Amino acid sequence: MRPVFLGCLFVSLLAAQAPRTELLWPEGAPGAAGNEDADKPALTIYPAVQPNGAAVLVCPGGGYVNLAMDHEGRQIAEWFNSFGVTAFVLKYRLGPRYRHPAMLDDARRAMRMIRERAREFGIDPARVGVMGFSAGGHLASTLSNHFREGERPDFAILCYPVISFTTRYTHSGSMRFLLGDPPDPALVWELSNELRVTSQTPPTFLFHTNADTGVPPENSVLYYLALRRAGVPAELHIYQEGRHGVGLAQKDPVLSTWPARLKDWLMVRGIIPAQ
Numbered sequence: 001m002r003p004v005f006l007g008c009l010f011v012s013l014l015a016a017q018a019p020r021t022e023l024l025w026p027e028g029a030p031g032a033a034g035n036e037d038a039d040k041p042a043l044t045i046y047p048a049v050q051p052n053g054a055a056v057l058v059c060p061g062g063g064y065v066n067l068a069m070d071h072e073g074r075q076i077a078e079w080f081n082s083f084g085v086t087a088f089v090l091k092y093r094l095g096p097r098y099r100h101p102a103m104l105d106d107a108r109r110a111m112r113m114i115r116e117r118a119r120e121f122g123i124d125p126a127r128v129g130v131m132g133f134s135a136g137g138h139l140a141s142t143l144s145n146h147f148r149e150g151e152r153p154d155f156a157i158l159c160y161p162v163i164s165f166t167t168r169y170t171h172s173g174s175m176r177f178l179l180g181d182p183p184d185p186a187l188v189w190e191l192s193n194e195l196r197v198t199s200q201t202p203p204t205f206l207f208h209t210n211a212d213t214g215v216p217p218e219n220s221v222l223y224y225l226a227l228r229r230a231g232v233p234a235e236l237h238i239y240q241e242g243r244h245g246v247g248l249a250q251k252d253p254v255l256s257t258w259p260a261r262l263k264d265w266l267m268v269r270g271i272i273p274a275q
């Protein structure tokens with residue numbers, strides 16, 4: 001009977017750690033345009049098997065019109081899980097069906113939900129960060145600078161992020177789907193996030209490639225310089241080669257080293273234990 005018991009226990013543990021998805025607003029999101037899947041922002045929760053208490057809210061990219069939920073969502077969450085970080089992948093509302101502030105509302109709600117249920121998730125509410133890719137990086141940097149009480153991330157990770165809406169380095173598609181066409185000039189300035197950095201912006205890790213023609217690396221450079229001016233701890237890595245949207249870049253022997261640099265930074269910041 002003992003082998004059977006252990007087998008059942010193993011299956012139960014696997015089931016307990018399986019990802020699960022929850023709606024951010026079970027009764028309906030504020031300002032919902034309908035009752036379709038696109039109107040239901042959600043979090044997919046990836047519990048770490050051996051959690052160390054750290055957690056990250058992951059915002060996949062997609063130009064504010066799509067979501068790269070696999071290589072900028074699931075794969076990222078599983079990578080974090082591999083060293084004890086609990087991950088939450090955000091499905092946020094998209095244009096042209098939605099405009100700002102729906103996307104930011106979703107990110108704010110997600111951060112509050114993670115913190116409010118920290119004990120249930122087995123995480124430390126003082127070690128909850130945000131990570132974003134491309135347009136998801138814009139959303140993550142927006143949350144990093146437009147937060148309310150209980151919403152400020154403890155750290156931020158921005159991967160080839162859209163940042164600036166006021167320079168020639170703007171990713172016009174992201175701005176159009178977020179703000180409409182033509183966009184409100186006041187919102188263009190308000191959401192050009194290199195202009196919004198303060199001493200309260202969370203410590204930030206940035207990763208980009210010099211060869212990125214989709215979202216030029218000047219976006220990361222501008223944000224990094226703004227962080228330096230504000231006295232916010234920051235680390236920036238720009239690799240020479242690599243297209244836009246590489247995710248973990250698992251097939252590139254050079255570019256695939258960026259996650260190790262991120263892990264080092266998390267240890268330096270004391271977010272995860274030294275390994």
